Amino acid sequence: MAAINPVTDLTLDGDVAVITLNSPPVNALSTAVRTGLFEAFTQAEADPAAKAIVLICDGRTFVAGADITEFGGVRTGATLQEVQALMEASPKPVVAAIHGTALGGGLELALCAHFRVAVPSARLGLPEVKLGLLPGAGGTQRLPRIVGAAKALEMTGFGEPAPAKDALAMGLVDELTEEGKLREGALAFARRAVAENRPLRKVREDDAKVIADRGKPEIFADFRKANARKFRGFLAPEYNIRCIEAAVALPFAEGIKEEGRLFAELMAGPQSAAQRFSFFAEREVAKIPDIPRETPTVAIKKVGILGAGTMGGGIAMNFANAGIPVTIVEVKQEALDRGLGVIRGNYERTASRGGLSAEQLATRTGLITGSLDIAALADADLVIEAVFERMDIKKEVFAKLDAVCKPGAILATNTSYLNIDEIAQATKRPEQVIGLHFFSPANVMRLVEIIRADKTSKSVVATALALAKQIGKVGVVVGVSPGFVGNRMLARRRAEAEALVLEGVMPWEVDRVLFDFGFPMGEFAMADLAGLDIGWNKETSKGSTLREVMCELGRFGQKTGGGFYDYDANRNATPSPVAEKAIREFVARSGVTPRKISDEEILDRLILPMIDEGAKILDEGKAIRSSDIDVIWVMGYGWPVYRGGPMYYADQLGLAAVADRMRTYEKSLGKRFAPSPLLERLAAEGKRFADLKS
Helix, strand or coil: CCEEECCEEEEEECCEEEEEECCCCCCCECHHHHHHHHHHHHHHHHCCCCCEEEEEECCCCCCCCECHHHCCCCCCCCCHHHHHHHHHHCCCCEEEEECCEEECHHHHHHCCCCEEEECCCCEEECCHHHHCCCCCCCHHHHHHHHHCHHHHHHHHHHCCCEEHHHHHHCCCCCEECCCCCHHHHHHHHHHHHHHCCCCCCCHHHCCHHHHHHCCCCHHHHHHHHHCHHHHCCCCHHHHHHHHHHHHHHCCHHHHHHHHHHHHHHHHHCHHHHHHHHHHHHHHHCCCCCCCCCCCCCCCCCCEEEECCCHHHHHHHHHHHHCCCCEEEECCCHHHHHHHHHHHHHHHHHHHHCCCCCHHHHHHHHHCEEEECCHHHHCCCCEEEECCCCCHHHHHHHHHHHHHHCCCCCEEEECCCCCCHHHHHCCCCCHHHEEEEEECCCCCCCCEEEEEECCCCCHHHHHHHHHHHHHCCCEEEEEECCCCCCHHHHHHHHHHHHHHHHHCCCCHHHHHHHHHHHCCCCCHHHHHHHHCCCCCCCCCCCCCCCHHHHHHHCCCCEHHHCECCEEECCCCCEEECHHHHHHHHHHHHHCCCCCCCCCHHHHHHHHHHHHHHHHHHHHHCCCECCHHHHHHHHHHHHCCCHHHCCHHHHHHHHCHHHHHHHHHHHHHHHCHHHCCCHHHHHHHHHCCCHHHCCC
16 A cells, blocks of 8 residues: 555555545645545555554644635535545544644544544634535534534634644544654554444434434524624524534434535525635735745844834734734833833733733733833834824934834834825835834734835835734735725725715714625714814814814714714713704705615715725725735725625626716716726726736
């Protein structure tokens, strides 16, 4: 016995047949892998010298899932179900040896082994829900038979993998073996199984736990209720729940049919297509056409942050979490103490919930130091400025940093809007200046807009991308323009939301349409959260805008208990009669006659201008790919992932339809709805944004 095919080996270790997969990078269940497994198990079961079979993988992981690139295509070779049937029906003990991750189809494969052995660092899970799917190879039927319905609901509904220790406790793993000695441990387990004549457990036939859960509908009702907000708008979590219900209520053969039916429905539906698109789009953002993978990067061993406010503190936590020392500089001791106190409080809250050990808390807080002297940043490899959003202040700060920081240090700004080319001119090292626009709260949100200025070096861009990955962020490279990509498009939506209110639509009607579309909150709720008084000046305010009217009434948003909405002690929002009266009076003074506007028109007027602005951004070369824009909006602004992003959404509508609707609104609302040249051209050519070359 030897190589079955290029990715599968079958060898005999004494009286144990060892099937080894080696299909980099993650041993995904491609056609070659499935076919190799089928042939290897067939041969191993037929070999009289083999008393047991161990399935193990080379590389950094066990089978980490299906080969997503094959989704939607014509399947060839052996199916996963055929491999599973061979394993389950084997007359010899089959042991799955797990390291790295056993995810999705990988765990479904392991569930058909009679036994599972893992190293302590392994993780096991069914993350299909994150792709808008459910486990389609028996996962929803076998998992509850091992771990019970409640735990199966969590694992399939959230898609988070379980650490090996937890998997052992719930019975998903039979034994943990020493790290680095998985093969030896699995072989020893297999030989014990033979020597002890252990029963060969077929999970599909073990109904004890599902029978115990039968007649307890509250298991499912409580799970739905507890997660209603989190699952809002998504089909896949509900379909996973239905499959677990089927596992509890039906025989395995009938449950597997229900799983297959619901899987096929999700696979053919628009939500999973959008979520799979997002999966690949996120991985595409790091590919910059003119920056080769081998581009040298700067080693970032120490980071400086200028400003200890909400953004500066949140940014600092990202680096401390990754083990990188941070120095925060403020101009006043009070501000520095307050910022460091907020950071410590954030860490302590995480620790109190079990998210950090006492040792981790001490380590991370110990990595962050404060100073009132900008000279403390002299030895930093990267300095990120997070001070007040005013160009004169930014330029003054960068001139000081240029004088203080060592040669080769990268100077970054967290500006969300200002011209970074102009900021870079304040230094003698414009090639070392870049924008790193973190999103609030910076220690939570995964997106970073990496703004490449005209003179930013390729090495600095490559460093920013690598660093974003190191601190657990997704970095998207964009060009310099007002608001860059995300805020530039948001400005179009905000302007139209305000225009709708000036035509008589109440803020909560606008917000409801956005919420129903899938956003976590609407435009005016978001304004209340941020604070209506940002940028407002009492001395110069003349009540010329709705925002000024609200501020003059002392309604700054959530922090004052009222803005466009009224807020109770827990900051729960209700439409405000005070705001409504003020808005109606403002509209009347403007001479506008309010009209009834449909939800369809509201949605069009909020979304279509965003799409059009995205087209302008692409036409100007400020984003590399339309999918990069989609990643920014899904990760940074709450665009529902099951709709893929604004540019993907436009492609699904059809660009001809988008342009037609824009022209219709142009006739009644004016030139702001005139389709951009790129949108017009692609619509005329029957093309999509996705057809554009980066």
